[in-house]
Amino acid sequence: MTRKVVELDQAVVEQFAAGVRGGVVLPNDPDYSEECKVFNGMIHKHPGMFVKCVDVADVISAVNFGRDQDLLVAVRGGGHNAGGLGVCNDGLVIDLAGLKFVRVDTKDNTVRVGGGNVWGEVDHATHAFGLAVPAGIISTTGVGGLTLGGGVGHLSRKFGLTIDSLLEADMVLADGSFVTVNANEHPDLYWAIRGGGGNFGVVTSFKFQGHPLKNVYAGPTLWPVEKTVEIMEWYHQFIHQAPDDLNGFIATMIIPGPPFPEELHGKKFCGIVWCYTGGTEKAKDVFAPVLAKEPLFEHLGEMPYPMLQSLFDPLLGPGLQWYWRADFFDELGPEVCQSHQEFGSSIPTPLSQMHLYPISGAAAKNGKDETPWAYRHAKYAGVIVGVDPEPEKAEQITQWCKDYWEALHPYSLGGAYSNFMMDEGQDRVKASYRQNYDRLAKIKKKYDPTNFFRVNQNIQPAN
Numbered sequence: 076m077t078r079k080v081v082e083l084d085q086a087v088v089e090q091f092a093a094g095v096r097g098g099v100v101l102p103n104d105p106d107y108s109e110e111c112k113v114f115n116g117m118i119h120k121h122p123g124m125f126v127k128c129v130d131v132a133d134v135i136s137a138v139n140f141g142r143d144q145d146l147l148v149a150v151r152g153g154g155h156n157a158g159g160l161g162v163c164n165d166g167l168v169i170d171l172a173g174l175k176f177v178r179v180d181t182k183d184n185t186v187r188v189g190g191g192n193v194w195g196e197v198d199h200a201t202h203a204f205g206l207a208v209p210a211g212i213i214s215t216t217g218v219g220g221l222t223l224g225g226g227v228g229h230l231s232r233k234f235g236l237t238i239d240s241l242l243e244a245d246m247v248l249a250d251g252s253f254v255t256v257n258a259n260e261h262p263d264l265y266w267a268i269r270g271g272g273g274n275f276g277v278v279t280s281f282k283f284q285g286h287p288l289k290n291v292y293a294g295p296t297l298w299p300v301e302k303t304v305e306i307m308e309w310y311h312q313f314i315h316q317a318p319d320d321l322n323g324f325i326a327t328m329i330i331p332g333p334p335f336p337e338e339l340h341g342k343k344f345c346g347i348v349w350c351y352t353g354g355t356e357k358a359k360d361v362f363a364p365v366l367a368k369e370p371l372f373e374h375l376g377e378m379p380y381p382m383l384q385s386l387f388d389p390l391l392g393p394g395l396q397w398y399w400r401a402d403f404f405d406e407l408g409p410e411v412c413q414s415h416q417e418f419g420s421s422i423p424t425p426l427s428q429m430h431l432y433p434i435s436g437a438a439a440k441n442g443k444d445e446t447p448w449a450y451r452h453a454k455y456a457g458v459i460v461g462v463d464p465e466p467e468k469a470e471q472i473t474q475w476c477k478d479y480w481e482a483l484h485p486y487s488l489g490g491a492y493s494n495f496m497m498d499e500g501q502d503r504v505k506a507s508y509r510q511n512y513d514r515l516a517k518i519k520k521k522y523d524p525t526n527f528f529r530v531n532q533n534i535q536p537a538n
Contacts, residue, residue, distance in 0.1 A: 111162065114153075116466070122163055131247065135251050147402070150168075153221075157495060190279045211226065236438055238448065241256060242284055271508075275518065303344060310325050323348060328343070398472055458492070505536065512534065
């Protein structure tokens with residue numbers, strides 16, 4: 076298989092590779108096929124070169140080489156991106172997996188994290204100090220991708236989105252320059268990276284504000300899928316009136332197997348996965364209304380926060396087939412709840428599911444233009460995922476996902492959380508940034524006028 080980088084003068088490639096401390100992987104190297112794999116097994120792309128960065132100098136070299144040789148460049152952190160936008164065909168992949176470190180500063184409870192870290196590594200380091208940084212719900216997710224897209228998860232109602240805790244970032248820009256961005260240095264770029272994705276440069280480190288948190292009271296509650304309408308209507312009224320310490324995302328799902336009891340395996344449910352940060356002494360009163368709804372199954376209890384973050388890791392490992400569709404919603408009206416019950420009753424495979432993440436509490440306190448994340452007013456970030464280990468199921472899970480999304484989309488707010496999107500085109504990108512798109516496009520023109528960083532949910536430079 077011939078790739079564009081291989082067509083370059085071999086001496087040029089060799090000279091570049093000799094200066095990369097982390098190493099370069101080319102298509103004829105024995106580990107090339109393994110490098111091509113990403114979290115979504117439905118994605119099959121074949122870059123011409125992987126640059127395995129272990130420090131900022133490697134990143135600068137890779138950016139300069141890609142620009143000077145006019146190559147398509149993708150940036151890969153944790154590799155979890157739904158549309159496989161951390162890789163590209165024929166071009167150059169800047170792989171940050173070797174750029175890892177986590178340093179907790181106990182003077183101000185801040186956390187410095189490398190551009191290649193995954194969230195489980197951050198959770199492990201911060202937990203020892205009784206701290207947490209709000210992230211998603213899977214510990215193998217990359218810090219960079221989740222943060223740059225916004226960051227919705229278990230702690231959103233208590234501490235806000237991940238970007239609300241982002242204090243600073245170090246970046247390599249399209250011209251190869253290195254900058255530090257924060258509220259005082261390059262404030263326009265600091266604004267843009269808090270939700271604007273990977274459009275503006277390669278982030279080599281993040282500085283977050285850590286929040287006091289050791290253990291949480293958490294776990295799932297399940298009801299038969301036939302009760303989806305009833306539970307969703309109740310949940311909509313309950314969750315947004317609940318204290319900010321309580322978060323819970325609601326889902327339609329199949330119980331695929333362990334660690335759940337055998338009698339639940341293969342059955343369809345409406346479930347809620349809870350996370351309460353207010354302490355065990357108050358948990359009984361907080362969860363009384365939940366238990367009054369008589370779940371068929373509940374497994375609520377105190378656990379370390381990293382345990383909750385990694386609860387679903389064994390079920391959702393790398394290499395599965397994934398197809399994603401997403402939208403923001405404000406209401407869960409009768410038609411919406413009925414659609415969830417209908418499609419939740421026809422989930423095609425044990426790992427396919429739908430999630431609605433509440434956007435309220437601390438996540439809703441910032442204004443819609445204080446960061447690029449334009450849907451602070453939405454009540455939910457919704458996502459439907461068709462998931463299965465077998466490639467022959469790809470068409471089935473994709474069609475179910477599309478049909479589910481098409482039934483719900485007319486009731487949505489029009490855009491989607493970018494971290495939940497596949498490669499869906501410019502109209503969807505614009506709809507997802509709404510009133511902030513034009514401002515982002517102007518910042519893009521300033522820092523990346525040639526759209527060098529375009530393998531992403533792309534914001535095109537302003538004319």
